[in-house]
Amino acid sequence: MNALESVSQRCPYCGERIELLIDTSEGAQTYVEDCQVCCQPMVISAWLTEEDDLNVTVFTENDAY
Structure with missing residues (x-):
């Protein structure tokens, strides 16, 4: 697995x-990022x-906490 993985997701605000x-070398992580749209x-x-998936x-x- 590469250190950087590209994944497609839907924004929970605009859809x-x-x-x-995602930097997979960091292990489990939670962070805040602004929607690009x-x-x-x-x-x-x-x-x-x-299984490294x-x-x-x-x-x-509001949903995360």
């Missing part, structure tokens, strides 16, 4: 498809399974 670059802050959670979930700030 548009966006591309995210509507500029709303999305909370992104990414982790690798035991990348899982990514995207939430609004």
Whole structure:
């Protein structure tokens, strides 16, 4: 698996498809990134399974906490 993985997700605010670059060398991570379309802050959670499959979930700030 490459250190940077590109994944396609939908923005939880505007619903548009966006591309995210995830640094898989960081392990499990949660961070905030603005949507490239509507500029709303999305909370992104990414982790690798035991089989090294990348899982990514995207939430609004209110849904994540």
